Amino acid sequence: MASEVQAMRLWRRLGGSGLGRWAFTRIVCLxxxxxxxxxxxxxxxxxxxxxxxxRQRRRVQNHIGTVHAIALCNLAELCAxxxxxxxxxxxxxxIPQDMTVRYLRKATGRITAVAKPATPLVTAxxxxxxxxxxxxxxxxxxxxxxxxIHMWLSPRPRKAG
Numbered sequence: 001m002a003s004e005v006q007a008m009r010l011w012r013r014l015g016g017s018g019l020g021r022w023a024f025t026r027i028v029c030l031x032x033x034x035x036x037x038x039x040x041x042x043x044x045x046x047x048x049x050x051x052x053x054x055r056q057r058r059r060v061q062n063h064i065g066t067v068h069a070i071a072l073c074n075l076a077e078l079c080a081x082x083x084x085x086x087x088x089x090x091x092x093x094x095i096p097q098d099m100t101v102r103y104l105r106k107a108t109g110r111i112t113a114v115a116k117p118a119t120p121l122v123t124a125x126x127x128x129x130x131x132x133x134x135x136x137x138x139x140x141x142x143x144x145x146x147x148x149i150h151m152w153l154s155p156r157p158r159k160a161g
Contacts, residue, residue: 008086011045025052028082038074042082043112050083053112067107072136072145073099079115080132080149088153089123097129097150107144112137118148127154 004012010027014020021042029036038060044051052075054060060071077096084094118131134147 005085005090007082008045008047011042011086015042015045028078032078032081035074035078038071038078040075040078045082045086047087048083048116050079050086050115051112052079052082053110055110056108064106065108067111067144069101069103069145072103072107072111072113073101073147075111075113076101076115076134076136076145076147077149079113080134080147080151083115083117084121084130084132084151084153087117088121091123091156092121092153093156094130094151094153097152099147099149101145101147103145105138105142105144107136107138109139111144115149121153123155124153125155127152129153 011024014024025040025042038054040052040054042052054071054075056067060067062068088094113134113136115132115134118133121130130151130153132149132151134149135143136145138144
């Protein structure tokens with residue numbers, strides 16, 4: 001599939017096994033090092049859907065022993081960025097614009113984030129904003145936080161020549 005982005009091609013090669021998903025996550029964290037601070041694990045990636053988790057450990061805890069709010073934001077942004085990257089047409093590019101997060105309950109244990117575009121991400125001649133909705137749940141399936149991350153999508157500049 002020549003039109004697939006690099007991340008999706010790599011996921012198709014590595015995402016079929018636990019070791020491959022671990023390797024894919026490490027590669028993403030090498031490309032965007034800040035995400036490594038939460039030691040995430042990608043579980044599922046396809047156009048329109050990204051799922052990843054983080055495990056509660058000391059480095060993501062706050063002073064009250066729960067998963068820190070910014071660790072939750074980090075996981076949400078990771079998923080939103082990846083789902084945007086693999087969902088937009090090849091002639092478009094994206095950048096995060098802003099983020100609204102609601103913290104609904106204390107986050108403990110393993111936290112799973114699922115990101116999905118609110119509307120289809122399509123080719124356009126003019127830039128536009130798109131919302132990626134991310135739900136973060138604990139191991140009991142309770143929503144601990146949710147986020148709306150607004151991405152700014154614009155046409156890729158045409159190459160001269």
